Amino acid sequence: MQTISPILNIMIKACEKASKILKRDYGEIENLQVSLKGPGDFVTSSDKKCEKIIIQELLKAKKDYSLITEESGILKNKDKDNIWIVDPIDGTTNFMHSIPHFAISLALKSKNEIIAGVIYDPIKDEIFYGEKNSGAYLNNHRIRVSKRKNINQSLFASGDKNLSQYNNINIRKSGSAALDLAYVACGRYEGYFQKNLSIWDIAAGLIILKEAGGIISELNINNQTNLKIIASNPYINENLLNILSKF
Numbered sequence: 001m002q003t004i005s006p007i008l009n010i011m012i013k014a015c016e017k018a019s020k021i022l023k024r025d026y027g028e029i030e031n032l033q034v035s036l037k038g039p040g041d042f043v044t045s046s047d048k049k050c051e052k053i054i055i056q057e058l059l060k061a062k063k064d065y066s067l068i069t070e071e072s073g074i075l076k077n078k079d080k081d082n083i084w085i086v087d088p089i090d091g092t093t094n095f096m097h098s099i100p101h102f103a104i105s106l107a108l109k110s111k112n113e114i115i116a117g118v119i120y121d122p123i124k125d126e127i128f129y130g131e132k133n134s135g136a137y138l139n140n141h142r143i144r145v146s147k148r149k150n151i152n153q154s155l156f157a158s159g160d161k162n163l164s165q166y167n168n169i170n171i172r173k174s175g176s177a178a179l180d181l182a183y184v185a186c187g188r189y190e191g192y193f194q195k196n197l198s199i200w201d202i203a204a205g206l207i208i209l210k211e212a213g214g215i216i217s218e219l220n221i222n223n224q225t226n227l228k229i230i231a232s233n234p235y236i237n238e239n240l241l242n243i244l245s246k247f
Contacts, residue, residue: 007108008131011118014057015104018050018088019122022095022104025049026123029098046095047071050088054106058084065108068224070200083109087200090119091176100124105178107203114221117204119182128182130208138186145214145233146187151243154190154236157183160247169243181205184231185212191232191240193247199224217241 004012025046051071058065064079069086084106089095091102100123107117119128128143130136136143148154156171157180163171172189174180178201180192185208199221206216215237217230230247232240 004129005116005131005134007116008118008129010058010061011106011108011116012120012127012129014054015106015118015120015127017057018053018104019120021049021053022046022089022102022122026095026098026100029096047088047092050104051086054086054088054104055084058086068200070198081111085109085114085200085203087178090178090201091174094175099175101174101179102176103178103182105200105204107207109203109221112222114203114207117207119178119204119208121179121182126182128185128204128208130185130211132207132211134211136185136208136211138182143186144212145184145209146190147235148190148233149235151190151236151239155188156240157189157192159194165246166243177201178205181209181231184214184233185209187233190236191230193230193240193244195228195247196225197227197229199227202227202229 048071051069055067064077065082065084066077066080067075067084087105089102090105095102104120107114115132117130126138128138151169156169157174158171159173177194177197181202182205183189184192209216209231214231215234219227219229230244
């Protein structure tokens, strides 16, 4: 059994507590599908309630750390070198339509480097986590990227709007950037590429994938929006970059 560090323990506990809100609200979404108003306002409320719980739990443990959150924006505290990055529901559209594929994504950035990440899928009860120099895990089991070397036998994820130009590779569009990166980390996908991302979509996935042996294109994690990422296992990376040369 892997020993979880104090920082990861704080993060996992915050995600688990917030997930109770999402599980409960997810059960109500189906009832809202038939209403004239639709589930939009309800989902916004779920987002905010979930984020509030996460922030409370994080500040209770580390009251001076700063935060970047999807719903509340930037919250500057005394410690500006350590920043929590929070996405309460990554895959909001899936959540809104009762599709059980979304996650809480939480990362810790320290001195311009992501050092820990947690991605929690509450419906499948899968918790992916990783910490700098400590490996990546899924539900306490060590994970690594796949070893596939043949790009024609590989499976990729992307949410890009124009995928027809890449019809020579097998691509899935799942609706959750965080889970796409987590799935590359555990070998379900061989790679992932996407434009116009926000840092809270991918921060946790970056460290988890890196610790699982993946390769990630250079990106500036100090930018909050308009990020582009190409990530894969190391065996097909060069081939994938050639295919995506105009991406």
